[in-house]
Amino acid sequence: MAQYVLEMDHISKSYYGVPVLKDVTIKITPGEIHAIAGENGAGKSTLMNILFGMPVIFDTGGFDGETRIDGNQVKITSPQKAMGLGIGMVHQEFMLLPGFSITENIKLNREITKRNPVSMVFGKSLESLDFGKMNSDARKAVNQLGMSLDETRLVSGLPVGHMQFVEIAREIDKGDIKLLVFDEPTAVLTESEAQMLLKAMKDLTAKGISFLFITHRLDEIMQVADHVTILRDGGMVDQRPKVQITIEEIAAEMVGRKLETSEILKRDHLYDEKDIVLDIRNLKVEMPGEEVRDVSLEVQRGEVLGIGGLAGGGKIGIANGVMGLFPTSGRVMLENKPIELNEPMDPLSKGIAFVSEDRRGTGLLLEQSIEMNITTPTIQVHNRFLKKNFLTPWLHLYDVVSIREHSLKYIKELDIRCTGPQQMARRLSGGNQQKVCLARAFSLEPKILFVSEPTRGIDVGAKKIVLDILVELNRNHGVTVIMTSSELGELRKICDRIAIVSEGYLAGILAPDAPDVDYGLMMAGQKTEVV
Amino acid sequence: MLRKITDFLLGLGIPRLIIIAFLVILFIIAFATGLAIPPLIGDSLRRIGMAGLFGLAMIPTVRAGIGLNFGLPLGILTGLLGALISMQLDYKGFHGFFMAILFAIPISIVTGIGYAKLLSKVRGQEMMVGTYIGFSSVAFMNIWWLLLPFTHPEMIWAIGGSGLRSQLSLRNHTSQVLNDFLKFEIGGMVVPTGLLLFFAFFCVLMYFFFRTKVGLAIDATGQNENYAIASGVNTKRMRTISVVLSNMLAAIGIIAYAQSYGFLQLYSGPMLMAFPAVAAVLIGGASLTRATVTHVIVGTVLFQTLLTTSLPVTSQLIKGDVTEVARMIVSNGMIVYALTRRSGKGGK
Numbered sequence: 001m002a003q004y005v006l007e008m009d010h011i012s013k014s015y016y017g018v019p020v021l022k023d024v025t026i027k028i029t030p031g032e033i034h035a036i037a038g039e040n041g042a043g044k045s046t047l048m049n050i051l052f053g054m055p056v057i058f059d060t061g062g063f064d065g066e067t068r069i070d071g072n073q074v075k076i077t078s079p080q081k082a083m084g085l086g087i088g089m090v091h092q093e094f095m096l097l098p099g100f101s102i103t104e105n106i107k108l109n110r111e112i113t114k115r116n117p118v119s120m121v122f123g124k125s126l127e128s129l130d131f132g133k134m135n136s137d138a139r140k141a142v143n144q145l146g147m148s149l150d151e152t153r154l155v156s157g158l159p160v161g162h163m164q165f166v167e168i169a170r171e172i173d174k175g176d177i178k179l180l181v182f183d184e185p186t187a188v189l190t191e192s193e194a195q196m197l198l199k200a201m202k203d204l205t206a207k208g209i210s211f212l213f214i215t216h217r218l219d220e221i222m223q224v225a226d227h228v229t230i231l232r233d234g235g236m237v238d239q240r241p242k243v244q245i246t247i248e249e250i251a252a253e254m255v256g257r258k259l260e261t262s263e264i265l266k267r268d269h270l271y272d273e274k275d276i277v278l279d280i281r282n283l284k285v286e287m288p289g290e291e292v293r294d295v296s297l298e299v300q301r302g303e304v305l306g307i308g309g310l311a312g313g314g315k316i317g318i319a320n321g322v323m324g325l326f327p328t329s330g331r332v333m334l335e336n337k338p339i340e341l342n343e344p345m346d347p348l349s350k351g352i353a354f355v356s357e358d359r360r361g362t363g364l365l366l367e368q369s370i371e372m373n374i375t376t377p378t379i380q381v382h383n384r385f386l387k388k389n390f391l392t393p394w395l396h397l398y399d400v401v402s403i404r405e406h407s408l409k410y411i412k413e414l415d416i417r418c419t420g421p422q423q424m425a426r427r428l429s430g431g432n433q434q435k436v437c438l439a440r441a442f443s444l445e446p447k448i449l450f451v452s453e454p455t456r457g458i459d460v461g462a463k464k465i466v467l468d469i470l471v472e473l474n475r476n477h478g479v480t481v482i483m484t485s486s487e488l489g490e491l492r493k494i495c496d497r498i499a500i501v502s503e504g505y506l507a508g509i510l511a512p513d514a515p516d517v518d519y520g521l522m523m524a525g526q527k528t529e530v531v
Numbered sequence: 532m533l534r535k536i537t538d539f540l541l542g543l544g545i546p547r548l549i550i551i552a553f554l555v556i557l558f559i560i561a562f563a564t565g566l567a568i569p570p571l572i573g574d575s576l577r578r579i580g581m582a583g584l585f586g587l588a589m590i591p592t593v594r595a596g597i598g599l600n601f602g603l604p605l606g607i608l609t610g611l612l613g614a615l616i617s618m619q620l621d622y623k624g625f626h627g628f629f630m631a632i633l634f635a636i637p638i639s640i641v642t643g644i645g646y647a648k649l650l651s652k653v654r655g656q657e658m659m660v661g662t663y664i665g666f667s668s669v670a671f672m673n674i675w676w677l678l679l680p681f682t683h684p685e686m687i688w689a690i691g692g693s694g695l696r697s698q699l700s701l702r703n704h705t706s707q708v709l710n711d712f713l714k715f716e717i718g719g720m721v722v723p724t725g726l727l728l729f730f731a732f733f734c735v736l737m738y739f740f741f742r743t744k745v746g747l748a749i750d751a752t753g754q755n756e757n758y759a760i761a762s763g764v765n766t767k768r769m770r771t772i773s774v775v776l777s778n779m780l781a782a783i784g785i786i787a788y789a790q791s792y793g794f795l796q797l798y799s800g801p802m803l804m805a806f807p808a809v810a811a812v813l814i815g816g817a818s819l820t821r822a823t824v825t826h827v828i829v830g831t832v833l834f835q836t837l838l839t840t841s842l843p844v845t846s847q848l849i850k851g852d853v854t855e856v857a858r859m860i861v862s863n864g865m866i867v868y869a870l871t872r873r874s875g876k877g878g879k
Contacts, residue, residue, distance in 0.1 A: 325761060345763035354761065362757040367821075368750075376751055377762035379744055386744060395743045 004071065005030045005178050005210050006051075006087075011065035013046055013057070020046050021063070022235045028179065028212065028227075031205040035213045035225035035242075037250055039310070039488070039523075043234040044214050048181060051212075052082045052089060069178070086178035088171035090185055096163055098156035103131070103138040105155055106170045112137070141169040145200040161193035168197075172204070180204075181212045186220060198224050216310055218247050218524045232256050251520025255488060267475060271302030277480050278322075278352075278448055283330035285314070285321030292317035293504030299448070299482060304474050306495030306512075307484040310523055314504040315484050316357055319450035323347055323354045325362070334448070348381045353441040355434075357452035357484070363437040364425045371407035371421040373436050378443040410439035414469060431462025438469060449473065452484040467494055488519060544816055546868065550833050550861075557840045564847045569720035571840050577710065578835040580726035581791045584784030585808035586815070586827040587737055588777045592657075593822040594741070595773035596753030597650060599812070602661035603805035605646055605668045606781025609639040614786050614795055615695070618704050619683045627705045628790060635782040643778035647771040658819075662805070669802045676797050699795040705786075706793045729787055733780070738824045740776075749773050753820065810834060810862035837861065 006028045013021040021043045028034045038044050049057050050067075053076035057063060066073055069085050076082050082089075096105050112134050113119075113127035138151040147165050149158075155166060164185060171180055182201075186194040194217075201211055201224055213225060221228055221242070228245055230238040230253045237253050238245075278299035285292035292314040299305055309315040321328040324344040332339040332347075340346035347354075356362035365373055375398075378384050385403050386396035407421040414435040418428060425436060434454060441449055451470060455463040471494050474481045485491050491498050492512040500507045502525040510518055540548060561568060585603060592600040600606075613635025622630045646664060653660045677694040681687060685703065688694050700706075712725025740746045751759040752769040759766050785804075789795050812822055815830020841857050 323761065325757075344760055345765070348763040356757075356761060358757070362755075362761050365751060365754045365758050367754055372747075376747060376758075380748055380751075381763045383744065395740070395745065397739060397742045398744065398747060 004028060005032075005069065006212075007068040007071075008047070008051065009066050009068065011047065011050060011063060011067075013050060013063040015060050020234045021050075023065075024229075024231065024234075024236045025065075026212075026229055026239075028210045030178075030208045030210055032226045033201060033205060033211040033213055033224050034227045034229065035215065035221040036229050036231060037215070037218065037221060037254055038231035039254055039486075042231040042254075044231060045183075046234075047231075048089075048183060048212075048214070051076065051087065051181065052079045053077045054079065083174075086176050088174060088177045088180045090164070090167045090171060090180065090182050096155050096166060099154065101154055102142070102149060102151045102158075102166055102169075103135050105166055106138045106141060106151075106173050107134045108170075110174070137173060138169065141173040142166075144172055144204070145169060146196055146203070161189045164189060164193075164197070168200070172209075177209060179210045179212065181214075183214045184216065185213075186215060186217060194220070216524050218250050218521075218526060221250065222247055230254055247526070248517045248521070251524065251526075252516040255516040255520045255523075271300060273300050275301040277301035277335060278482075279333040279336075280318070280322065281331040281333075283318060283321055283328065283332070285317040285326050285328045287314075287317040287320050287326040290314050290316040290320075291504050292321055292501075295501065295504075295506045297499060297506060299480060300496075301480055302474070302478055303496040304471070304481045304483065304494055306491035306498035307482065307501060308486070308488055308491050308498055308519075308523070309501040309507070311486060313502050313523075315486075315501040316452055317504075318501070319354055319452050319482065319484055320356075322352065323450065345381065348377070348444065351445070351447035352450065353444040353446035353448070354450040355437050355441045355452065355454060357456065359430070359433055359437055359457075363440070364433060366424070366426040368425060369422045370411070370416065370418055370425060370428070370436055371403050373425050374407050374410055374439045374443055375403045377440055381444060406443065407439075410442065414439055415465065429458075429462075431458040431466070434458055434462070434466055435469075438466070442473065446479060448480045448482065450482050450484070453486060454483065455485070455487065455490060463490070470494065488523075546814060546865070547816065547829070547833065550814060550837060554833070554837060554840070557837075557844050560848065561840065561844045564844070566843055566847060567719055569718045571843065573716075573719070573721040575832075575836040575839045576727065577721075577723050577791060578839050579831050580710075580723055580730050581788045582807065582811060582835055583730035583827070583831050584733055584780055584787060585804065586811045586831045587733055587824070588780035588784060589808060589812045589817070590737055590741075590822045590824065590827065591749065591773035591776040591780075593812075593817060593819065594753045595749045595770045596756065596820070597770060597773065598658040598661075598819050599809045600661060600774070600777045600781075601658050601805045601809065602646060602664040602668075603777075603781045603808055604665035604801040605642060606639055606778035607785040607801040607804055608668055608672050609642055609778065610635045610782030610785035611789075611795060611797065611801070612638055613782060614705075614789060615679075615681060615686065615699075618686060618699070618701075618795075619681050621683065621704075623704050625705075625708050628708050628786065631705065631786045632783055635786060636779060639779045639782040640775055643775035644771060646778060647774035650774060651767060651770060665805055666802065669799060673798055695797055697796070697798045697800075699797070701789060701793055701795060705790045708790050709787060710791050723791070726787065726791055733783075734824050734828065745769070745772065806866065807834070807858075807862050810865040813865045813868070814861075834861070 004027045008024065008026045011021055011024045012019065024047060026034065036044055050063050058077065067076060068074065074085060076085065112130045114130045116128045119127040135151050142149050142151060142165065145165050145168060149162060155163060171177055185197060189197060198220060205211065215221060225242045228240055228242055228250060229236060230250060232254060237256065276298045280295065280297040283292055283295045289312055295318060307315045307318060317326065320326050322332055324342050324347060328341045332341065334350055334352065339350065360366060375385050379386065379398055385399050385406065387399040388396060404421055411418065411421060416432050416435045418432060425433060428436065454466050454470065467490060470481055470483065473479045483491065483495065495512055497509050498512060499509045500519065500522040502523060507522040507525065510522065558568065561571060588603060588606065589599050592598060614631040616634040617627050617631035649664065650657045650660065679695065681695055686695055686699055688696055709725040709729055710723035714724055715722055741750060748759065748764045749769045749772065751762060751764055752766045756766055811830040811834040812827050813830065814834050815826035815828070817826040817830065838858055
């Protein structure tokens, strides 16, 4: 038998010229649990997509490096092929049929059948299902995980934690499984369920099954992993046996020092830290995938406040909640006056603007001209760019001339590369679309500006310009900026304070020059304190 | 130069080119067989003016993202009610025409609000549900045409003395009031100036409406609801306004239609009136997500001219009437064509 069950050797991958994985090598021995740690965007999911031969990899030009299973080089070109080679995947989102029983879910497409008179005439596809055998197989797989579940129950009635176990049981039941990939399996589990899962993993390694374990919970890595690989920005930062590494080291290496030395605009006068412009109390936001459970936050007038945290932790939900885009409860006070929640017009008219993280979905009218994109919210909220006419007061026509003037001013100021103010927003590059979104928010002349993921999906040069614009707005126009971002580096570059949100709660507020370890631990939910 | 011409033609789109080509052939045949062309054109103009407002009624709902208003009969019924009330009170001429509109508008606003409420409950299926709203409201009114307490002798059945007739002549009331306004004739071509001006007036109104704050909000709602919400637009209200507007235009449309036709058609008369209107705007180049005044004008002109000219021309060639067949093929074919194109993804 070969020494390694899986070797991924010198894997590199780039999307449209942007490298996302740089020379990553992972080797896993039979019965090993190999943990991969890294921030969002570090390249973990790309690595898994390569391992599973996902179409997205081949649609974008394949990858460099080679994969070996049991020492034999393989080309995995589709997920089916990966499964055939004995690689199983437990997904973050459940791939289960709710109306089917546990057994049916586990055995789907691998049913055990027996012959009957009809099938003798018409062939194998009409054989009847052997539920007795299937149930006992399913029970065996579930029991291996240390669970006792009635295998004939429907999946739809199960608690989420148990659904996760059904998924895993399905992979185990495949029998010839060599390697299981767990992509954040404990994210939806309670503490005790997570412990059960970790124990089951340990038990399964005794049978020679290896694990590739992706998780944000660093203590779980310390508990079960044999080896740890740390990815950052697509590169492999570290790879060590677990016994040689501490939780603090993992945290620090995950985050890394990404602070660039390039200068940002200095403040010419300090702002008053006592002057609270926006007071958020017990905010709860029901935003799918970014739920905010209970966040209280005080925003000081004139500061640049960062909100960071892992994807799905709820950081995105805060701005969306305050702006009334998702069902929200709690209390938000602007200059000691309450803001009406769930009513987008209210925060907008009181001087809070928002640049959405969902640029194409919420930020733009893709089929409309740049100028209408920039001015529509201002027309709706402040009744600007309207001219008086013979019609009734609420039916003023919009004023093409002043709209054009206004848009040209912003196109020039923000350096939006376009053929003119009438170009369709769809035809712009990501960076320029983002600038249009910024212009749209600036036109509202806000006191407070929420910006979510302002640099997501745009190239490096545009990133710098967007951040510079935000800093300029803060310094020269006194606008309080609240920036939500997955990129800790950029938060630490321009923010005065950074709030870290984890699993829907505020984990703490850090200074931009706080040690990497603190950031890493807070993001992983290991540490909560307010500095 | 040649390039410019081909660009212009391609910009029109294949469906329009086919219909224009077909129209040209029809006119050539008409000329060759000795049919008088000017009356044909005059007739077409009259039909265009009659159908124009129904086409315009499609614009608000399409732009609010609801899709084509297949529930047009609902608005038409409210227009008929307005016309009936005006007739019962024996208003005549222009007076009767405008009184009919005045009576119809409040009814169309109230029913429009109800219709919009219902549509907001079936998001994504508005066109399907709208079709059945149209059909069932026609069936519902079939009962009421018999029960409503109208008493004017020109309106009720001569025998029995109660219940409205299925076809009411407007000869003594509003017949031809718009058509005859500033009417003139050149070489056998009668131009119904008043009717065309009426249509043009609503075209201009519609054009300017979409340049107002409310119009812009409706546009934003239809193009990207999330954008609209994030811009402080009450999208539900905008959809309601657009449905009410559409309903109102249908009501006014039938009053203008009836004065030109000379009759009010009750019972199953309004049943299928949504389909030609839908077909016309689609022929004009509108899609399920985009419709402009230009689309309506181009579509109505092409579609109505085709209908008016094909009847005399084909009966000249073939003994027998194939117009009805041609009309069905063109209008329903056009609807199918538009519905099968990928909707929502910014059609042409």
